[in-house]
Amino acid sequence: MMGELRGGAWVVVDSRINSDHIEMYADRTSKGNVLEPEGMIEIKFRTRELLECMGRLDQQLINLKAKLQVAKSNEPLAMVESLQQQIRAREKQLLPVYTQIATKFAELHDTSLRMAAKQVIREVVDWSRSRSYFYRRLHRRIAESSLVKTLIDAGGDHLSHRSATDLIKEWFLDSDIARGKADAWVDDEAFYTWKNDSNNYEKKLQELRVQKVLLQLTNIGNSSSALQALPQGLATLLSKVDPSSRKQLVDEICKVLN
Known part of the structure; x- marks a missing residue:
């Protein structure tokens, strides 16, 4: 419960390494990913992406940038610089909040239910059962x-x-x-x-055994040296068979050949 699997440890036990034998499960409260959320947002949500997100969502920033566009063509330089300072101040104020939101968003991808949805784990198993x-x-x-x-x-x-x-x-x-x-x-x-x-x-299963023997005999038939050794090989095989069942085996072989 509350366990986390990260980095190299994740890679070592990844079911894709040996999917025939490895299955991965997680408790409902556990988390897992190669990177921790803080490391993930440094790649997926860098400061530039967060600033772009603010510019799309924060109404105060939207209004300030609209005023800045107008000021660049109609207002003095001092007004333009003032608006730019207000925009930078607002972005600085919002950056910690947006960083927390981005981290929480990354954390939601580390939950056991999300891992199950992405088929990274086979099933979510509650600790109690x-x-x-x-x-x-x-x-x-x-x-x-x-x-x-x-x-x-x-x-x-x-x-x-x-x-x-x-x-x-x-x-x-x-x-x-x-x-x-x-x-x-x-x-x-x-x-x-x-x-x-x-x-x-x-x-x-018997059909599989017949197919295996047929494949082996086909391979023998494709080799002249193997064909020459076949009679002696059959004789050796029969000598190792229990006498009580040897006649039955010979009869079965003859039946097939006929």
Whole structure:
């Protein structure tokens, strides 16, 4: 609560560094940005910009500048200088106020709600519910990560973490458990129910394994030396298979070849 994340510390934990594994959250009272508001306004709201803003908004300055324009063509030099001094005095009087306003404006961009709106953080989590929230979230991410590893093992290294996650989401949303629910993907309990029953995705995993083996065989077929070594490789493979299941494997291979 009331925490702030700034500068190099922000860069180190930025979710964009490793979006597959890093998620950022903030309490409702916390703030964060690379620069503090005072540093931000030195870049975005310099004195020149603040003076221009005064000239647009302060009625007294607007009137003085209007009189100055008239005086430059009709009044003596002393009147022009007097008006210029009044303008500078008014700007000097207003500058601290406008600096405070600019700082407050910059602070509004550092709030947790603004960070969530800009998708810098995933969600605003109130401190009072943070323990239960992160327990469920961590449980969900561990379950999801475990299934991602299973998919990558089944599909091969060419399947990235992101593409594996997208496949899981697609399979889950297409299931009976999630169908018809607008927010099903963020429903942790529904995801656990689906994930804990391997029948929901085992057939699709088998399809990935088939595609991986097919890709490997295709690569072998593109190499004459690999083709020459294929019979010996298959013989070695069969010798390592349990005798009770060896005949079944040979029958399956023959069935496919026929």
